[in-house]
């Protein structure tokens with residue numbers, strides 16, 4: 001479903017992504033790990049269509065379409081979802097109103113009729129139960145004054161409402177308590193299926209106990225420098241990134 | 255003939271004012287007007303707002319206004335929602351029209367100023383009429399007082415809650431000639447009374463129009479005043495609108511100004527807190543496009559201890575429009591334990607749009623809590639991307655963000671029909687983006 005080839009991107013003069021190659025197939029879960037500042041969030045943002053990053057080389061295909069040609073809202077319509085590392089606070093726009101607009105805009109993009117009030121409420125009740133989110137949070141302005149954990153849970157709630165084909169979770173686990181990690185993972189696993197894929201960006205093995213990945217990649221200095229199975233995550237947890245950094249830096253010197 | 259000479263001539267033709275107290279206030283203002291003229295931009299308070307050149311257009315202000323033909327048709331077109339349950343005060347070319355007005359509340363007294371000054375209300379008028387002149391030392395304010403014709407006095411009796419709001423419509427008839435309106439009112443809210451007041455401005459016709467309006471409001475102990483001003487007159491119209499609220503007992507006053515349209519709009523919004531433990535709220539929203547220029551000058555004068563005031567003005571300024579905010583807070587020497595908050599936040603939508611904002615705090619007491627802040631910025635890119643990433647197209651995302659930005663001011667409007675109406679006006683404005 002997703003095919004990233006030789007992707008280079010940066011901001012102004014700064015090169016951040018320096019040749020990413022990655023293929024994700026339906027039903028797969030990929031984990032991306034890597035030290036701070038290696039480019040994980042940049043990759044997620046470029047995939048979601050954030051304009052301030054400039055793509056200088058390479059291509060991204062999503063279900064055969066040139067993803068980089070699409071506006072962010074079209075990418076969402078095509079079934080891409082990004083759970084933000086830092087969800088944005090939007091004063092004066094209630095969460096419910098926002099989600100209703102999003103759901104119906106995505107439906108419109110897909111040629112489906114808008115949900116009426118009853119249909120929307122039913123869908124929302126169902127997903128609220130799943131994510132253990134309560135009504136009072138949803139009637140507040142979007143993310144405004146939400147605790148760190150509430151923001152993250154709200155991201156996954158939005159994901160559940162939009163039912164994407166590819167969900168990218170950018171450090172959704174950081175700031176979550178143990179129960180919340182379980183709830184969030186549960187939510188992610190619910191949408192996991194043979195047609196859906198998940199890209200999990202995380203620093204911690206712990207999340208991968210719940211969302212078990214098929215592949216683990218290490219991003220360093222804007223490149224995927226190592227890929228493996230879930231055992232790689234365990235190894236990283238034990239040894240840290242130094243051994244990988246050394247390998248890469250020796251390689252660079254040679 | 256130059257502007258001052260023309261108006262001087264009109265002044266000479268005004269009928270004798272009765273009683274003497276009124277005549278004296280008017281004469282003092284006439285002298286001040288002739289001496290000062292229309293404020294130029296070198297006047298500190300008019301630095302960003304140029305109105306003097308407007309008067310080169312030759313506004314007519316006939317002393318004897320023939321009853322202009324404002325009929326039911328015109329009224330229908332400009333009525334606010336909920337008018338069937340409101341007291342309607344209609345001013346045509348600055349003069350109160352008894353025929354077009356409807357008073358529904360029995361505890362609301364509406365009299366011509368002369369009539370009121372000749373009767374039991376004389377002491378109230380002597381004490382409060384012209385109080386705003388202590389705060390506005392310029393010719394345009396003096397002009398309104400000098401030419402008071404068809405002014406009204408409104409009185410709310412003690413302990414009475416006026417359930418039906420007052421809708422004050424200011425109509426300027428510019429169908430045949432360049433027209434100037436000088437509406438004036440004095441509103442007195444007695445002890446423990448409550449009043450809701452909504453003010454709007456309308457120009458008929460396409461000739462030049464200038465409205466220079468003054469309303470002075472006095473609130474006694476335990477009174478509650480909710481004042482709303484909605485400005486969306488035609489793009490060629492000019493308006494100076496002064497709202498001067500005087501708290502003479504411990505009370506609660508509330509003012510919301512929504513500005514959308516006009517050529518030049520200047521609002522002077524004042525709250526003078528003359529009693530301990532007073533509470534004042536001042537809110538404003540300007541959402542501007544085209545060449546509209548809106549200037550909000552506010553004053554919160556804390557004359558007594560333990561007063562609380564909260565002021566928030568927000569602006570969205572697009573095209574080549576201009577927003578000006580000047581917020582003065584005075585804390586007098588003996589006014590300790592004051593809490594005064596002020597904030598002005600602006601979003602600029604285009605390169606040609608501009609905002610000038612200036613807080614001005616003059617604090618002579620030492621035990622006070624005052625805060626002020628202003629921001630001018632572009633629409634939040636992060637927010638825009640966040641909404642788009644959820645499938646919401648850019649234009650709609652922008653509209654949702656801006657609506658969200660305005661919503662806390664709209665929510666301050668406590669009259670449901672008026673809030674919905676203002677919200678509708680904002681939504682229409684958003685659709686134009």
Ligand SMILES: Nc1ncnc2c1ncn2[C@@H]1O[C@H](COP(=O)(O)OP(=O)(O)OP(=O)(O)O)[C@@H](O)[C@H]1O
Pocket residue numbers: 011014016034035036037038039040041042043052085
């Ligand atoms: N808007 C920006 N302007 C300048 N530099 C940026 C910008 N965004 C990201 N960068 C830089 O790009 C590099 C990669 O950042 P990115 O956020 O992608 O890292 P990350 O791998 O997600 O790190 P973390 O694990 O800390 O979240 C960093 O050096 C960062 O400072």
Ligand SMILES: [Mg+2]
Pocket residue numbers: 040041042085170171
């Ligand atoms: Mg990151």
